[in-house]
Amino acid sequence: MKAWSPYLVGAGIGVLSWLTFATANKPIGITTAFEYSAALTEQAAAPRIAQPYLDAKAKDNKSPKIDWEWMLVVGVLIGAYASSKLSGDRAPEEKVPPLWRSRFGDSPRVRYVGAFVGGLVMMLGARIAQGCTSGHAISGVLQLALASWIFAPVMGIAGMAVAFLIYGKEGRSHV
Amino acid sequence: MFDEPLKLVLGLVTGIVFGFLLQKGQVAKFQKILGQFLLKDFTVMKIMATAIAVGTIGVHALVAMGAAEIHIQTASLARVIVGGVLFGVGLAIFGLCPGTSVAACGEGRRDAMIGVLGMFVGAGIYVAAFSALQPIIKSMADFGKVTLPQFTGTPPWLWAGGLAVVIAIALAILERVHPKQLDAEP
Numbered sequence: 001m002k003a004w005s006p007y008l009v010g011a012g013i014g015v016l017s018w019l020t021f022a023t024a025n026k027p028i029g030i031t032t033a034f035e036y037s038a039a040l041t042e043q044a045a046a047p048r049i050a051q052p053y054l055d056a057k058a059k060d061n062k063s064p065k066i067d068w069e070w071m072l073v074v075g076v077l078i079g080a081y082a083s084s085k086l087s088g089d090r091a092p093e094e095k096v097p098p099l100w101r102s103r104f105g106d107s108p109r110v111r112y113v114g115a116f117v118g119g120l121v122m123m124l125g126a127r128i129a130q131g132c133t134s135g136h137a138i139s140g141v142l143q144l145a146l147a148s149w150i151f152a153p154v155m156g157i158a159g160m161a162v163a164f165l166i167y168g169k170e171g172r173s174h175v
Numbered sequence: 176m177f178d179e180p181l182k183l184v185l186g187l188v189t190g191i192v193f194g195f196l197l198q199k200g201q202v203a204k205f206q207k208i209l210g211q212f213l214l215k216d217f218t219v220m221k222i223m224a225t226a227i228a229v230g231t232i233g234v235h236a237l238v239a240m241g242a243a244e245i246h247i248q249t250a251s252l253a254r255v256i257v258g259g260v261l262f263g264v265g266l267a268i269f270g271l272c273p274g275t276s277v278a279a280c281g282e283g284r285r286d287a288m289i290g291v292l293g294m295f296v297g298a299g300i301y302v303a304a305f306s307a308l309q310p311i312i313k314s315m316a317d318f319g320k321v322t323l324p325q326f327t328g329t330p331p332w333l334w335a336g337g338l339a340v341v342i343a344i345a346l347a348i349l350e351r352v353h354p355k356q357l358d359a360e361p
Contacts, residue, residue: 010228019189151259
């Protein structure tokens with residue numbers, strides 16, 4: 001089956017969060033792994049650029065490493081690959097999503113530029129806020145963290161504003 | 176450089192289950208994420224709210240039993256507001272969040288792979304600009320690693336239980352207004 005009920009999937013993620021607290025004493029998160037990977041890369045390629053960051057992290061005993069969360073990200077890739085293979089829900093031939101096409105045309109290159117810039121800005125925001133949809137909006141909100149209860153509505157409103165700004169009400173007929 | 180092997184395996188298994196669920200939930204898709212922002216398709220909201228309702232009960236039970244600890248970030252207003260705005264703007268352009276973009280790579284989507292490359296560069300900018308960002312990060316109040324029960328001096332079980340009930344009611348209403356959309360879209 002390609003799609004499961006969103007309530008079943010949501011409950012599954014909820015129970016998974018119990019298990020991560022019970023087995024690893026950690027919440028589900030994604031973006032710290034990206035920060036660590038980038039830091040380790042810069043440490044190898046251009047150590048002077050990364051030095052202030054590395055010094056600050058060393059002081060907090062949080063030096064970048066290949067850790068539980070890093071492997072979680074690798075697992076997400078594998079799990080989604082397995083799921084999409086099993087149900088034949090693979091990427092379509094069409095490289096540009098219909099809604100994007102309705103606004104920006106069907107050039108894959110334009111879509112790739114949008115994806116790159118969007119991904120860059122999103123990750124910069126995630127690392128400034130110290131969390132993403134997983135770390136803040138799910139894990140942090142369920143732990144009742146004040147930070148996450150501010151982050152979630154702020155990012156939701158910003159995202160909605162930009163979505164309506166780009167696609168307008170007529171965009172709704174393409175999703 | 177590396178965590179102990181058992182932790183790495185646990186992380187990998189957790190990730191595989193998480194990735195499987197995200198893919199089955201159909202949220203590793205641009206159309207679904209933008210459909211949520213345009214208030215047309217509420218799949219993302221349904222999944223997140225259910226995960227929060229189920230998760231908050233279990234995690235607080237574990238904490239009450241002393242089997243786990245709360246792990247949260249500091250409530251620095253500048254961090255969550257500046258970061259939250261950038262995150263929302265980037266997410267609406269890319270159309271995939273960090274977790275779902277990695278899952279979309281697993282589905283074989285080229286645009287997701289390029290977006291993940293952009294994410295890596297974004298993380299690199301954060302690391303490189305670490306010192307330069309500090310004045311911005313410290314420009315507003317920071318309430319520390321505080322939970323809503325601590326902040327308000329109220330019991331956690333009241334919040335966890337109340338939140339689960341409120342979400343259940345809200346989802347029941349939402350389901351009447353926006354029924355399930357189970358068909359996979361491109």
